[in-house]
Amino acid sequence: MSDRPNDFSELPSYKASRRSLFSARKFALMASVVAGLGVAAYGLSPSNSPVDIFTTTAHAQVDKQVKSQAAQPVGFADIVERVKPSVISVKVNMKEKVASKDDDNNGDSPFQPGSPMERFFKRFGQDGVPPGMRGGPRGGGRGVVSGQGSGFFISADGFAVTNNHVVDGADKVEVSTDDGKTYSAKVIGTDPRTDLALIKVEGRTDFPFAKLADGKPRIGDWVLAVGNPFGLGGTVTAGIVSASGRDIGSGPYDDFIQIDAPVNKGNSGGPAFDTSGEVMGVNTAIYSPSGGSVGIAFSIPASTVKTVIAQLKDKGSVSRGWIGVQIQPVTQDIADSLGLKKAEGALVAEPQADGPAAKAGIKSGDVITSVNGTPVKDARELARTIGGFAPGNTVKLNVLQKGEDKVLSMTLGQLPNTVEAKADIDGGDKGSSSRGSDVPRLGLTVSPASSVAGAGKDGVVVTGVDPKSAAAERGFKEGDVILEVAGKSVTNPGDVREAIVAAHNDNKNSVLIRVRSNGSSKFVAVPLAKS
The missing domain is CATH 2.30.42.10 (PDZ domain)
Structure with a gap:
């Protein structure tokens, strides 16, 4: 190839393209001569000398095509070589509890009973566990249960990110690095609501680490999933971003990136990289009727990871703002009933007694349309927005109350760690239709x-x-x-x-x-x- 930066004339693909175009030109010229239109094939310059239109035009087109191909990555090897050392395999040991009748026959579930991930898989698998994600016999005695997942370093001094459901309840956590070394790790903090956990490996200050992406991926962007599927160790798969903002019913803060890079059991907690080598998300769940990858996996966005991990590193837990309301989406039927032009905002089903919202004057039937001037698209967005504020912050809510727009100011409380819903109906005598x-x-x-x-x-x-x-x-x-x-x-x-x-x-x-x-x-x- 020539030393000139933009000279592609020596590329084999360029020469082949030129030969093909020259043959096409000759064929077209012969056909034109037979038709008596030879001059149209060449045209005439002002000096009546022939001009090779085919060669001139084709040359520019081939130049453009070859340059475009040269700018695209031939493969992902360079990216993988750079980021793979930051990815770790996570192995946990935990004491097995004695099975009881309250376990609801879910003894072999890889997730904690009642956890967001168990609820999600209950929708798609059997007995709360998707096929292919069972971990062997559980219950019926005491013993040690081991599990495996993935993670990645976010700093040279050994802080690493994984999933909460990977390390939840662990007595012992070990990580294996890409160079085959094994280290003990301790759990710094967990957040079940987003299924994130922060762990720490001691003893070194030169661990290779990955950077969390600042931007938001676009649908169609390339994505690389690196992890420890089925305990095989560092494995790389590729795909694209299939969708964003996915709600899989695992909790109020669902905002998952959907990817089609193959993700399997053991990939949980591993990173999803973009083509710049930054982490766009943390792989946390798959939809799998068969137990293996079917091209539908879900990742926690990097923006969420940054916010949660910062709090876990600072104090070991996450505090979220809370206004104390039960909310629901505004469907088109509800919008029509309320006289709304668009089915947007969050409908307040019931404010909690003595909660921040009730004290500020929010009532059942109100529609919250914005927070601090930023429009609220739906109920999930309101939950994520309020949860992103620290308790004690003051916010202003735009509220539609009985057809009137109001701006209400309130100081956020702290989201309780557990919220129990108690039924007001005990299932006793409900009366009969004859009484109704x-x-x-x-x-x-x-x-x-x-x-x-x-x-x-x-x-x-x-x-x-x-x-x-x-x-x-x-x-x-x-x-x-x-x-x-x-x-x-x-x-x-x-x-x-x-x-x-x-x-x-x-x-x-x-x-x-x-x-x-x-x-x-x-x-x-x-x-x-x-x-």
Whole structure:
């Protein structure tokens, strides 16, 4: 190749392209001469000398094509060589507990009972565990259980990131580096809500480490997953970013990057690198009906990792802001019922008594539309935004309250470590349809809550549901307690009917109902029957 920086004339691909184009030119010229149009093939310059249009145009096109190909990576070897030493294999040992009837037959689950990851896999696997992720016999005695995962160094002095579910409950943690050496590690802090953990390896200050990316990946970007699948050690797979902002139902802060790079058991806690060698996310979960990779994996974004790890390093735990409300998405039906132009914001199902929101004047049925002037797209975004503030910070919320825009200021509390929801209905006598009263436009039969044992004093209890009704389609069931209809509190079937009639007279196509079900409140928009 010539020493000139932009001279591609010696490249084999360039020569082949030139030969192909010259042959095409000759063929086109012959065809033109046969047709009596030879001059059109060459054209004439102002001096009547022939100009090789084919050669001139083709030369520029080939130059552009070859330059473009030269700018693209032929493979990922250079990137892998640079980043792979920062990735570690994580092995944990933990004491096995005695199985009990409360384990719900999930003794071989790799995740803690009730954890966000167990709830996620319960949706896609059997008995709370996806096929292919079982770790062997568990329960029925005491012993030592070992597990494996992945991680990566984030500093030269031995701080490393992995998943909470990899090290949760561990008595002993060991890490193996890319050069085959093994070190003991201690758990600095964990955050079950985001499934992140920070561990520390002592004894060295020259560990190779990876940098967390500052930017947000785009859908279609290349991604490299490096980890310890099935205990095989440093393994690299490649794919693309398939989607972003994924909610997999593992918790209120779901904001996963979806990738199609093959990820398997043992990759948990490992990094997902971009083509600049920075960590765009931490691999944490897969969707796998078969137990192996099917091209759907989920990574925690680097932006979340930075925030969480900083707090874990500082104090070993994560403190999040809290306003004390039950919230839900604003669906199109709910937006129509409230007279909203767009199905955006977070609908307050119920403010917690004496919580920051209740003290600031937020009420059931309010829609929170922005925080400190930044629009809130949906309920998940509100949870993530508030959770990103430290307790004690003051925020301003834009709230739509009974059709009026308000700006409310409040000081954030601290999110409790555990939030228990207690059902107000004990499952006792819920009454019978003969005691209730029909609400034909909804397909429900209801009775005053005060007349049903265990239902409390507020609202009306659903004692019957027409299986063909819109209410049944929206999930209403016997034992649910209706607290409000169209923004009005109800205590008897007559109140419900009056609210329905008022909504009908206002030409509403649906009515918004606040219902308490399974211990929590929510709003449901139910279409009104025509008859």
